[in-house]
Amino acid sequence: MKAAVFHGPGQPLTIEQVDIDEPKAREVLVRTVASGVCHSDLHFVDGLYFWMTPAILGHEAAGVVEKVGSQVAYLKPGDHVIACLSVFCGYCEECMSGRPNLCSNKEATQRAPGEAPRLSQKGQVINQFADLSGYAEKMLVHENALVKIGNDVPFDRAALIGCGVMTGVGAALNTAKVAPGSTVAVFGAGGVGLAIIQGARIAGARMIIAVDKFPAKLELAKKLGATHAVDASKGDAVSQIRALTGGGVDYSFEAIGLKVAAEQAYESIGVGGVATIVGMVPLGQKVEVDGFSFLFEKRIQGCFMGSNRFRIDMPRIIEFYQQGRLDLDDMITRRGKLEDVNEAFRAMKAGEVARTVLMFD
Template sequence: MKAAIFHGPHHRLSIEETSIANPGPREVLIRTAAVGLCHSDLHFIDGLYGHEAPAVLGHEAAGVVEKVGSEVRGLEPGDHVITCLSVFCGHCGFCTTGRPFNCDHQHETRRRGDEAPRLSLGEREVQQFYDLSAFAEQMLVHEHAVVRIRKDMPLDRAALIGCAVTTGMGAVTNTARIEVGSTVAVIGCGGVGLSAINGAAIAGAGRIIAIDVQDGKLDLARSFGATDTLNATGCDPVEAVRDLTGGGVDYSFEALGLKRTSEQAYDMLRRSGVATIIGMLPEGEKLELDGVSLLYDKRIQGSNMGSNRFRVDMPRYVDFYLAGRLHLDRMISKRIRLDQINEGFDDLRSGLLARSVITFPG
C-alpha cells in the first residue's frame, strides 16, 4: 500500500510503497477513506517536536474495516470507523477512573519488540505515529483505537471528528464543562478553534468571542456560532475582550499553541474564570502569569485530546452533524489526494485555510 513517509524534520514527505502486516489477535486493518491535515502533524514535520524516522504521520482519519484479529470484539469487516490517537489499555488507573485519554499503559496496545512491525519499508521498520499512521491507504491499529459509527455519516467529514472536533469540542464540554449562558473566548479559528466555537454554541454559551488574525476565518467562525469576532491584528485582544464583556470572559480557549496567546487566554478571564490551553506549545516553552491574579480564583488548565471518552463522544458528534448542529461541511477547505500532501501542509502553514482533507478513491 502507498503511504506518505516522514524521513525526518524539514524534509518533504515522500509517497512510497509500504508493507503493512496482517492483524494480530487484537488488531484491526482499516482501508483509509479520508484523513485530515492537522497542525500536530506539522509540528513534527517542522521539527518543533521530535519523532523517530522513517515514520508515517497522520492521525485524523476515518475508514472501513477490512480485517479484524481473532480476539477483536464488536467490530467486523465492512464497519465504518473513526480512529483516535487516545488508544487505551482499559485497565490502568486512568482508564478505570474515567480518563482513558490519559492512559499511561498505551505501550501494552503496541507490538512488542520481538514481533514483526506493523509497518515496514523492505527490511526497515517504519515507526507508527500516535499508534495510527493515517497518511496511508491502510492502517493497522489496536482495537482500542477505533470506534464504529453510523453508515449514513460521510467518511470525509467523519475524519475531522478523529482529531479537530474531539479536541476542540471536548475541551469545551469535557475539560472545561462550561455552563449554559457563560461567556467564552476562543483564540485561533482553525479546525480545532472552530470546533470549540461550535461546541460552545451547542453547550449553550451566551456569548462566544472568536479571535484570529484572518478575516476569512472570523467570517467562518460566525457561521459556527461566534456571536462576536475580533481581529487581533492591530488591537490588544485582552483589552478588547474585557471591553466587550465588561471585565473578561468566564472561559477562554487557546487553539494555537503559542506562549503569547496562552498568556492572553489567561489574562482575558474575569474573576473565577478558567483558561483551557488546547494548542500544543513547543517543547521547552514556559508560560508567565501574574501570580497575584491567582487570588481571584482564576485558573489555567491543559486539555489532552478534549479529555475524550471517544467511543462515547464520537458517535454523539456524528449525531450532531447529521442533525445539522455540527458544521463539518464548512470546516473542510479543500479535498486533496495523498500525493498532494506536501502542498496541503504548505497551505496549513500559511494559516489561510481551516482544514484540508485527503480523500482516497473508494
C-alpha cells in the same frame, strides 16, 4: 501500500511504497478513506516536537475495516470506523477512573519489542505515528483505537471527528464544562478552534469571541457560532476582549500552540475564569502568568483530545451533526489526494484553510 513518509524536520513528506503486516490477535486492518491534515502533524514536520524517523504521520482518519485479529469481537470486516489517537488499554488506573484519553499503559496496545513491526519498508521499521499513521492507504491498529460508526456518515466529516472536532467540542463540553449563559473567547480559528466555538454554542454560551489574524477565518468562525470577532493583527486582543465583556470572559481557550496566545488566553479571563490550553505549546517553552491573579480564583488548565471517552463522545458528536446542531461541512475548506499533503501543510501555515481532507480512492 502507498504512504506519505516523514524523513525528518524541514523536509517534505515523500510518497513511497510501504509494507503493512497482517493483524494480530486484537489488531484491525483498516482501509483508509479520508484523512484530515491537522496542525499537530505540522508541529513534527517543523521540528517543534520530535518523532523517530522514518515515520508515517497522520492521526485524523476514517475508513473501512478489511481484516480483524482472532480476538476482536467489537468489529468485523465492512464496518465503518473513526480512528482516534487516544487508544486505551481499558484497565490502567486512568482508564478505570473514567479518563481513558490519559491511558498510562499504551504499551499494552502496541506490539512488543522483538515482534514484527506493523509498518516496514524493505525489511526496515517504519515508525507508526500516534499508534495510527493515517497518511497511508491502510492502517493497522489496536481495536481500542477505533470506534464503529454508521454507514451513512460521510467519511470526510467522520475523519474530522477523529481529532480536531473531538478535541475542540470535548474541550468545551468535557474539559472546561462551559456553562449556559456564559462568555467564551477562543484564540485560533483553525479546525480545533472552530470546533471549540461550536462546542461552546452547543453548551449555550451567550457570547463567543473568536480571535485570529486572518479575516476569512474570523468570518467562518462567525458562521459557525461566534457572536464576536477580534482581529489579533489590529491591536491587543486581550484589551478588546475585556472591552467587549466588561472585565474578561468566563472561559477562554488557546487552540494554536503558541506561548503568547496561551498567556493572552489566561489574561483574557475575568474573576473566577478558566483558561484551557488546547494547542501544543512547543517543548521547553514556559507559559508565564501573573501569580497575584490567582487570588481572584482564576485557573489555567491543560486539555488532551477533549478529555474524551471517544466511544461515547464520537457517536454523540455524529448525532449533533445529523441533527444540524454541529456544522462539519463548512469546516472542510479543501479536499485533495495523498500527494497533496505538503500543499495542505503550506496552506495551513498560510491561514488559507480550516481543514484539508485527503481522500483515498
